[in-house]
Amino acid sequence: MDNLGAVMVPEGIDIQRLLESKRLSGTLRGDGSWEYHEGMSAIDVINEVECEVVIETTPTELKRGEPGLSHVKAALTAGRHVICTNKGPLAIAMPALMELAHHNDVVFKFSGTVGGGTPVLDFAKKCLEGSRIKSICAILNGTSNYILSKMGSEGKPMKEALAEAQKLGYAEADPTYDIGGFDTACKLVITSNYVLGTSLSIKDLAITGIAGVTPEDIKKAASKGNVIKLIGRVGGGAKVSPEEIPVTHPLNVSGTFNAILFETDSAGDITLVGKGAGGRETASSVLRDLIEIRRTFAR
């Protein structure tokens, strides 16, 4: 833990200068022109800095949800509003975190975890009043969808399409999280709990990824006017698996698009399509969450 440390600047941090210093010296210690606290941890910062909102953006980890889970717990317990773009804590402990936020009378928002800049969660909550949502089915992982689209349009085997996705930066060096269906499962858990009021964790889902899908499967589906997509589905159970859907189905989106279909009792099937990820898009979701917290405060 020798390399723990935190930068704190009450007037606001000059991110450009900080990044420059990190690039040149390998640390954030700097030249003394800003306050650097040797040995200070993120939890310390959350507890000690007088702030109203904590924004948690560490990477998703699905075994224990750490370090995000500890950050979110500490922040909620300290009475901070929390905006979280990290799916790990939610996939593992969402009901408990919602309860903790409620108990401490603070706002807990996580729009960026599902759909990137596409306001999937807010849409279902704010725009579908008066209709009952009967089921949700969705394409929530851009990497898998890119790979399946490429396999479909160009007849490429999985391995080649994956290599291409990695080259374009759509897929990680270890693609298990995406093509194994785990990213889709996280997002489905979050959406279902938020929109349908379930209390799921990722352990409750049956998860099958796309590793077993062959160009022959895709060709066979095409001969029936269908495409194969990695679909997450709740309503009569919750699962993630490759499914055949008609070419004309609203979920048949190509490339890295995400799409989510809400089946409603009175407004029909409503589908939201957008870019599922991206730094700028996720940042826009954080901004929206901040605006909402500000508004809730103002009341």
Added chain:
Amino acid sequence: MDNLGAVMVPEGIDIQRLLESKRLSGTLRGDGSWEYHEGMSAIDVINEVECEVVIETTPTELKRGEPGLSHVKAALTAGRHVICTNKGPLAIAMPALMELAHHNDVVFKFSGTVGGGTPVLDFAKKCLEGSRIKSICAILNGTSNYILSKMGSEGKPMKEALAEAQKLGYAEADPTYDIGGFDTACKLVITSNYVLGTSLSIKDLAITGIAGVTPEDIKKAASKGNVIKLIGRVGGGAKVSPEEIPVTHPLNVSGTFNAILFETDSAGDITLVGKGAGGRETASSVLRDLIEIRRTFAR
């Protein structure tokens, strides 16, 4: 005007009994078991009945917007909140009506005019905060989209596809309103004024319908990987016309679906897809508007 008349029942109207009476006797006069006011007009009802909300659902008429325009004006002037599912008054006089509602401090909602049960207008207002909407392009008329889809998938000429749409009840006996692009234009005006804050009326739009689209045009587009769709577009001018878009474009929805794409600066392109019309769907939008008015009251 001899056949003017109104039914008024303070405890609520039994619609089933009323319809039955109309079916049997051809009038709503009934057998005296409810109050029937001979000679009373809709405007009289709006002015004389003590009510908080007027719901205007007469059919769209685009020459003068009547009788809906007079109903909405009378209701707003009398200090009633108004829910309007009729596009005519809005396509012709939306800025003036918005101003009238504002002046009388009442709520004026019209969710059902665009997208049927798909909450297009609310989505843009409530879920895209923090992002600037740069342009809107959309498929807003299910009839035209059904016809173009049929021409595309089955190589049918316009006339045959139209006859089929009429047989299925998707198209009116006089299809000008739909296939001439006027319905799309109305919805585009309403969406642009509501979401982008423009002050358009239908006269400001360049409107070209789908009557000139041939199976050959569609075949030629297909050879380039494109489809032809009737698209309404605002952002650098406002117009309605058939356009070629790639098969993989999120607006490429089939059958009677509607789709609307918001181009945003920070959240990417976001598309909403749903059933564009239908009695049940429009009723669900009225219900949502009522809930919102109730909530605005409650504050």
